[in-house]
Amino acid sequence: MSSAGNAHGGQEATVKSLYTSMMHWGAIIVPPGYTDDSIYKAGGNPYGTSVTLGQDGNMIEDVKDAVKHQAKRTVEVAGWIKKGK
Secondary structure, three states, rough: OOOOOOOOHHHHHHHHHHHHHHHEEEEEOOOOOOHHHHHHOOOOOOOOOOOOOOOOOEOOOOOOOHHHHHHHHHHHHHHHHHHOO
16 A cells, blocks of 8 residues: 555555565565456555545545455455465
8 A cells, every 4th residue: 555645646656666575575465456446436556555645634535445445355365375276
């Protein structure tokens, strides 16, 4: 997850850069992709939930459902791995 103080502030690039380090460590990365409508409502970032902060410091996008979906998806994939799928 990432945030920026302006639109097009590099949120996607930040998440993708973190993935490079994760791959180096052999981590299993579970991006949300476009697997739920909440991703579109949260700004459409398929790499991981991100937000843009307005001048008042509040989030512009409604990301609550996207964060829940991303967490649920991560737990689901972890369950697959645990079961050996």
